[in-house]
Amino acid sequence: MTIDDNELRRRFAQMREAEREGAPGFAQTLGRARARRNARTTWRVRPVVLGAAAAVVVAALWLASSRPDQPSAVAPAIGSWRAPTDALLQTPGSDLLGAMPALGASVLDAMIPTTSEQGA
Amino acid sequence: MDEIELSRQLERVHADCFGWAMACCRHDRDEAEEVLQTVYLTVLDGRARYDGRSSFRTWLFGVIRRTAASERRKAWLRGLLLKREAGSLTPDVVAPPDAEVERDSRADSLRHSLARLATRQREVLQLVFYHDLTVEDAAAAMGVTAGSARTHYARGKARLATLLGDARDL
Numbered sequence: 001m002t003i004d005d006n007e008l009r010r011r012f013a014q015m016r017e018a019e020r021e022g023a024p025g026f027a028q029t030l031g032r033a034r035a036r037r038n039a040r041t042t043w044r045v046r047p048v049v050l051g052a053a054a055a056v057v058v059a060a061l062w063l064a065s066s067r068p069d070q071p072s073a074v075a076p077a078i079g080s081w082r083a084p085t086d087a088l089l090q091t092p093g094s095d096l097l098g099a100m101p102a103l104g105a106s107v108l109d110a111m112i113p114t115t116s117e118q119g120a
Numbered sequence: 121m122d123e124i125e126l127s128r129q130l131e132r133v134h135a136d137c138f139g140w141a142m143a144c145c146r147h148d149r150d151e152a153e154e155v156l157q158t159v160y161l162t163v164l165d166g167r168a169r170y171d172g173r174s175s176f177r178t179w180l181f182g183v184i185r186r187t188a189a190s191e192r193r194k195a196w197l198r199g200l201l202l203k204r205e206a207g208s209l210t211p212d213v214v215a216p217p218d219a220e221v222e223r224d225s226r227a228d229s230l231r232h233s234l235a236r237l238a239t240r241q242r243e244v245l246q247l248v249f250y251h252d253l254t255v256e257d258a259a260a261a262m263g264v265t266a267g268s269a270r271t272h273y274a275r276g277k278a279r280l281a282t283l284l285g286d287a288r289d290l
Contacts, residue, residue, distance in 0.1 A: 003281040011230045011284070012249040019139050024153060026134040030127070033157030 123164055130160060133177045136251055140181050143246040144188035147231055151195075155188045162187065174260045178253065181261035185243070233283040241276025244269050 003011075024032075096107065121129070130137075137159070141152035159180070162168045168183050170176055234242050240262065247258035259269035 003284045005277075008245075008249055008277070008281065008284075012246075015230050016139055016250055019142055020135050022149070023135055023138040026131040029134070029138075029153065029156055030130075030160055032153070033161050036157060037161055 121170065126164055129176050130163065130180075133180060136177060137180060137184060139250060140246070141184050141188065143234075143243070143250065144185050145192075146235065151188075151191070155184060155191055158191065159184050159187050174257065177251075178257045178261050181247065181251070181253075182263060185261060185263075229284065233280055236283060237276050237279055238272070240264070240268075240272040241279065244272045245276045245280060248273060 101107075137156060138152065141156045141159075142149065145151040145155055159168075162183065163170075163180070170179050173179070234245070237245070243262055244255065244258050247253045247261055248255060253261065255269050255273050256266045258273075259266045262269060264272075
């Protein structure tokens with residue numbers, strides 16, 4: 001046995017009646033919607049604020065670690081530093097030991113002036 | 121249309137919208153309320169705009185239908201369905217009078233039969249018989265062509281009549 005249009009309409013009307021009895025009011029629905037939105041906004045803002053704070057801390061740490069060490073104003077540069085006892089290392093004839101010797105030449109030639117040099 | 125006028129329009133069709141939200145949410149009252157709340161905010165915030173191509177109610181039904189589908193997808197993703205099943209134990213209620221039992225029983229029978237129809241068939245029958253829309257307006261709310269809606273309507277009505285008849289014969 002099947003059911004005609006009128007019977008279908010009657011049944012749907014009964015269902016509509018039953019559902020409308022328990023339906024929440026418009027103001028109630030809208031009020032809940034706004035409350036839900038406010039709650040969601042709060043929960044959405046919190047991670048953003050925490051994330052921003054964490055980013056600031058990380059950036060500060062990174063900047064602090066990447067900054068080059070500033071040289072002290074009173075400390076001399078390593079290239080120009082000389083030890084105070086360097087003078088003691090300068091001995092007589094040290095220039096002779098530091099020069100390249102030539103074949104056939106005597107060490108004495110370099111040490112004793114020639115006659116022509118004496119005349120001049 | 122400003123917010124006050126929009127609120128008035130929404131209030132005027134609120135009862136109808138709740139019924140349609142119930143249908144879109146398979147008669148889950150909590151889910152229907154949430155969908156309706158989302159829809160009202162969407163409309164009042166201007167994220168869904170009425171363009172005047174159909175009646176306000178028809179347009180709103182379309183928004184409700186899309187929102188319900190979207191919420192269902194989100195719920196599935198979050199695994200909320202499982203939670204809802206776990207928390208679906210309801211406290212004992214006072215037994216209603218016989219007339220209400222009879223009416224609710226008939227409504228339940230209709231709901232169960234509707235649940236066995238294809239989604240489009242169920243939607244078009246709900247819009248036509250419950251909300252008194254024409255098949256063309258139902259097509260606009262469903263986002264399908266009028267021809268397609270007519271096909272769903274004819275097939276759905278025949279199937280529903282058979283299902284209800286079978287239930288009555290039992």
